[in-house]
Amino acid sequence: MTQVFMADGTVVPVTRVQAGPCAIVQVKNGGKDNSKAVQIGFGDIKEFRLSQAEAGHLKDLSPVRHLHDFSVETTDDLDRGDIITVETFANGDVVEVIGESKGKGFAGVVKRHGFHGGPASHGHKDNLRMPGSIGAGGVQRVFKGMRMGGRMGGDRVTVKNLKIVEVHPETNEIYIKGAVPGGRNGLLMISGEGVLKINKKNQVKVEEPVVEATPVENKTEEAAV
Known part of the structure; x- marks a missing residue:
C-alpha cells in the first residue's frame, strides 16, 4: 500500500x-x-x-x-x-474486488474466532487459550458449526464499494x-x-524474424609457379 x-x-x-x-x-x-x-x-x-x-x-x-x-x-x-x-x-x-485471503495455517480459537481464553489465575494452568466446553455431555455429539481450531485463511473474500x-x-x-x-x-x-x-x-x-545465414563460398586463387 x-x-x-x-x-x-x-x-x-x-x-x-x-x-x-x-x-x-x-x-x-x-x-x-x-x-x-x-x-x-x-x-x-x-x-x-x-x-x-x-x-x-x-x-x-x-x-x-x-x-x-x-x-x-x-x-x-x-x-x-x-x-x-x-x-x-x-x-x-x-468497484467490487474479489481475492483470496492470506493463509494463516492451523490456528486456535483465540486467533481464529476471537475467543478471550480462560482466566490467567485461580487454578488455571494450561488452558489459557483452550476453547473450553464444546457441548453438553448428555447429547453425546458436537453440533455442526461449533467454533473450534482449524485451518485459517486462504478463503475467497469479496470486498464491495471500494x-x-x-x-x-x-x-x-x-x-x-x-x-x-x-x-x-x-x-x-x-x-x-x-x-x-x-x-x-x-x-x-508477434513472431521474431528468422535470420537465415547465407553460406560463403571459399574462393581460392590458383597461382602458376
Missing part, C-alpha cells in the same frame, strides 16, 4: 493494483442455458511452460498465465484478441482506496458498473 495526497490536502491510503492488459481469449455464446461469457487471460508466461492443450487454445495469441470466465449480457462487440486495459475505469468509480482514486494507463495500474484481499502479487478480480471499453487492436502473437 501507499498513500496519495488529494487536491484538498487530505491523505488517502491506497493499494496499487496492476489491472491489465487483459486479452479476450474466447467468446462463448449459447450453451445449455443460452448463457454468454468471455474468457479473459492475464499475466505473462513463457511459451514452453504451456501444455500442448493450452498452447493450442492460445494459438495466435501471446501466452498468458491465468484464464477466467466472466458472464456478460451481450457479446456483440467482443472478439477474440481484443484487449481490456485500465482505461475502462475512471477516477471515482466504485473507490478508485487514480488511474494510470501508462503503467496499467489503478489506485484503490483502502485494502484489498490477499497478499502481495495475489490475483484479484475487479468488477464495476458502466460501459466496458475495449481496445480493438487484436493481440496477435
